[in-house]
Amino acid sequence: MHKTPSKPKAALWMSGWLTLMLVMTIAGRQATHELNVFQLMEVRSMLGLFLLYPLIHMNGGLAIVKTARLPQHVARNLVHYGAQLCWFFALTLIPIGQVVAIEFTMPIWTAILATSFLGERMTVWKIAAITLGLIGVLIIVRPAAGQINPGQLIALAAAVGFGISIALVKFLTRTEKDTPPVMVWHVKHNRALHEHLFVLRVEILSVPWIASGDRLAIEEVAPNFWRAEARFGFMERPHIPELLTTSKLLGCTIDLADVTYYVGHETVVRREDGQGLPGWQERFFAVMERNAEHVSDFFSLPSDQVVEIGRQIAI
Numbered sequence: 001m002h003k004t005p006s007k008p009k010a011a012l013w014m015s016g017w018l019t020l021m022l023v024m025t026i027a028g029r030q031a032t033h034e035l036n037v038f039q040l041m042e043v044r045s046m047l048g049l050f051l052l053y054p055l056i057h058m059n060g061g062l063a064i065v066k067t068a069r070l071p072q073h074v075a076r077n078l079v080h081y082g083a084q085l086c087w088f089f090a091l092t093l094i095p096i097g098q099v100v101a102i103e104f105t106m107p108i109w110t111a112i113l114a115t116s117f118l119g120e121r122m123t124v125w126k127i128a129a130i131t132l133g134l135i136g137v138l139i140i141v142r143p144a145a146g147q148i149n150p151g152q153l154i155a156l157a158a159a160v161g162f163g164i165s166i167a168l169v170k171f172l173t174r175t176e177k178d179t180p181p182v183m184v185w186h187v188k189h190n191r192a193l194h195e196h197l198f199v200l201r202v203e204i205l206s207v208p209w210i211a212s213g214d215r216l217a218i219e220e221v222a223p224n225f226w227r228a229e230a231r232f233g234f235m236e237r238p239h240i241p242e243l244l245t246t247s248k249l250l251g252c253t254i255d256l257a258d259v260t261y262y263v264g265h266e267t268v269v270r271r272e273d274g275q276g277l278p279g280w281q282e283r284f285f286a287v288m289e290r291n292a293e294h295v296s297d298f299f300s301l302p303s304d305q306v307v308e309i310g311r312q313i314a315i
Contacts (some may be wrong), residue, residue, distance in 0.1 A: 025100060029091050037088045041081070049067045069172060076168040083161025085180045093151025101140040102155040107164025108133050116270060117160070117167065182264045196254050197225045198247070200240070208235040218250045226252050237302040261301045265310040272314070 031040050090099050106132045115122045144254040180199055187193060210233045228247060232238050244256055268286040270279070296306045 004291050005061055011026055015065070017230065022100075022105075025026045025096055028088055032088065032092050037085060037092070040088055041085055044084075070291060072168070072172055072174065072181065075166055076172065079161050080165040080167065083165060086161065089152050090155035090158060094149060094155065097140060098152060101137050102152060103159050103162070104150060105133060105137055105156070106159045106162045109160050110166045113167040117171070123262070133149045166284040181311070182262050182309050185264075185311065186262060194260075197228045198244070198254055198259075199225075200243075201227075201229045202238055202240075203231050204238075205230065205231055207233050210236065216246055218247055220250060221252070224253075225250035226254070228252075237300070238298065241300065241302065244296050259305060261306045262298070262307060263295045263299075263301070263308055265295065265308050266313045267310060 028040065030041075036045070087103065088097070090102075111122070111126055111130060141279075181195075183197075184198065210231050214231060216225055216230050217229060221227050226247070230240075230243055241256075241259075242255070242260070244252075244259065247254070248256065261268070266289065268282065268289045270282045295301075296303060
């Protein structure tokens with residue numbers, strides 16, 4: 001389900017993370033007197049598994065961590081593991097104050113990556129925070145002219161790795177499969193689901209045409225419950241009824257003669273807390289939304305088989 005963004009909650013979570021990171025810094029420095037870095041990483045990973053497994057078990061077991069983006073998750077974990085390894089190595093080479101100072105450049109790399117690859121805005125306040133952060137790091141580290149400390153470079157590599165890892169987390173939480181909002185609204189208001197369900201995600205790619213063999217991917221996630229992803233080029237016109245006919249050839253057993261299409265319809269409204277877009281931008285988006293092609297027309301859905309569920313989007 002989608003959660004409402006909250007800056008105070010985000011700040012609280014970050015404060016908790018900061019506290020735990022400081023504790024781990026002191027404990028890590030002490031532990032390196034007895035263990036090498038690889039042993040330390042092994043102990044840390046095993047403890048993390050033991051701490052997290054009860055939470056996983058309470059929420060449905062390993063089935064809840066099923067994902068269709070396993071390579072991306074593996075890549076993110078490898079980046080984070082490498083960054084953590086560099087961080088522990090840096091602890092053995094330079095003072096803790098320098099490690100922490102350089103590590104605090106992580107939000108800087110995260111902001112830059114989020115702006116470059118996730119479409120987030122680089123505001124004046126973010127630029128000011130990045131500038132002040134870099135100045136603060138230089139004051140604490142005070143690198144000698146013409147000298148490069150390997151420990152400082154390793155700590156910097158760790159900070160960049162952590163930034164990449166966080167950016168990947170945000171990317172994966174945006175794109176990972178979730179319960180479709182239309183289904184959430186339907187259950188919320190009707191307290192029931194149909195006997196047969198077919199959840200379809202349509203992606204328009206930045207290529208003109210898609211080969212028919214790459215058009216549709218489908219899986220049965222539960223008895224009589226299918227999830228599918230369809231890909232179209234930007235020059236193609238999606239035709240969902242024809243796509244459902246193709247799904248029959250891939251093992252889906254829905255009755256094409258008895259299909260009801262549930263679609264969402266969003267209405268853009270202004271946020272009441274004063275933290276939304278400027279008024280002229282909100283009106284601009286509202287006009288575009290009102291004049292956009294209707295979703296049932298865009299996907300060639302038969303009008304007598306469409307149920308539309310609406311909601312307001314506050315910007």
